[in-house]
Amino acid sequence: MSTEVAPTAAPAGPRPRVRATPARTAIAALALVVLLSLVRAISGADDLTSGGAISAALLLAVPIAMAGLGGLWSERAGVANIGLEGMMILGTWGAGWAGYQWGPWAGIVAAVVFGAVGGLLHAIATVVFNVDHIVSGVAINILALGATQFLSNAYFAGRDGGSTKQSPTVDPLGTVSVPFVGDPLASLEAHHWLLVSDVAGILRGLLTNLSWITVLAVLLFPLTFFVLWRTPFGLRLRACGESPTAAESLGVNVYRMKMIAVVASGAFAGLGGASLALAASSFYQEGQTGGRGYIGLAAMIFGNWRPGGLAGGAALFGFADALQLRGGAAIHALLLLVAVLVVLVGAWQLRRRRVVQGGVALACGVAVLVIYLVTTTVPSQLTGSVPYVTTLLVLALASQRLRMPATDGMPYRRGEGG
Template identity: 35%
Template structure:
């Protein structure tokens, strides 16, 4: 194994790096979908945020300003999605697709307008690796898990936090109920509209973290269409993980591992295209009900109209 895949620690470290944006965006999708709003615009939200982060960092020379820009952009475009789907009762799949197109066209457009170049932005200040004292000294696992960028540590925290918020707080209960039986939530005097806005807004913020990790964690620049389908893999992780934070994070880790193997495995062992297919194939397999059926929130995709 060691011969083929390099040091196991290296494989683990690169699994974490590939999984981080997937975990973050999948957690984002969770909040949206649990509230009853399909969000296939995760890809676009990540892309816009990846770009906004680079713009912020480039203007200020400070990575944290970039992060702020990214969060603001992710939030803003998520709210556009919410406005369309929740308020204007537009179709959620269509709106998500439009967000993806808008992200691709908008970032391509602004890349030329702001930086004067197509393709790739100038390099910016990114989030450097930040080894945690003591923890990063643990052999093999330490450097892999605890010598990463700040956003990775944030991801470690956000998995249990998402679990706690969803399943241990009144807010989480309401959010989940909004996605299952909106009528009941409405009857209880809680605004379905507001809960769905919260859900979609949170998905924008979390997808933004995933996006900014791509442009300022993995790389230190924005390149056109740099998400390259990761938003859809996050969506796959969300479904493969059965709309559960721990499940989704585990699925994202598995898909991250597949990507890490893709990069490190020698070409002739197994064609890399087949490894790249893996997340999508597995998602179809669970959707078809093999190994326990994946069941979506009951009211997902339907606009709620008050009687």
């Protein structure tokens, strides 16, 4: 559904592609930690790397990551899925409905099933009836909203603690921690030593008090990578997104693969809904998803339709979300981080002799830096927009290497391939 336009500045001659090897990823992650640590020390906003903030970021990244993973499955099979938001809404409702009656684990199962039903609807519309993928997605978002409001009226209103907009409270799911690390890390963190305390804070956030849904969600990333990139099934599924006619000629049942992918996509989105209803709070509430389905889609595109990149995008949104919830000082410090990052990107572009992009990036970076220096706080109303502005900046400034599956969003009919 989108017109593809190649970026203007064509690279002058072939240049070596920088591939994301595990070593390079580790170095990049390390550099980011050092940068965070420096920014924390300069700005004095200790919340930037505190265990609490990182833990909150993880909790908020999970729904976005699950929606994104849903999008990844569906779009890798060539079905654009803008209905993730609706499938997520179905998930939150299912989690609340089954959760308060039979406990949180039943809630998770119901959320996955409800999300998958939304996915099935999208699959039937797009694969069987060849409906435009965007149309079907928009319709599913409307339908899911209407259906959950309708069902809340019937099942939650009048129940103890429930209303037409909210389910009764669900028992907590419980958390899990890596043993023996919480206290030492907390004491290290309290010293506020450069780098050491920051690493301790980040580790404490990542290793202690994890919701079971978070653990499940994190495990789904390597699983998705393995299934989609290391099995024959995954190869066939991705082939359906790149060239369904070629897949068809090799005997792949394209319809079936697409159906499986889209139903799985809904299940992931439903699980994301469960994490909102059961981990981030303890009930279903109308409007709980708050557009996270769309943000998940953005995180997936940001991550170039790859699980690793998607995880990075989701982490970015989760982090900015968490800092915003925890107050202004850390968000103000985030401006410094954004400024430094954008300046670095600009310098890198200049080194590659891309003068225009580099210049624009440097100018943006300096502008953000000036804003950081002349202000002491970010107005509370504007803090919420930081992740969105960051995404726009990153997408606009990073070199354009994003490539979506070749036939993503296009209709396919068996036997009509040219």
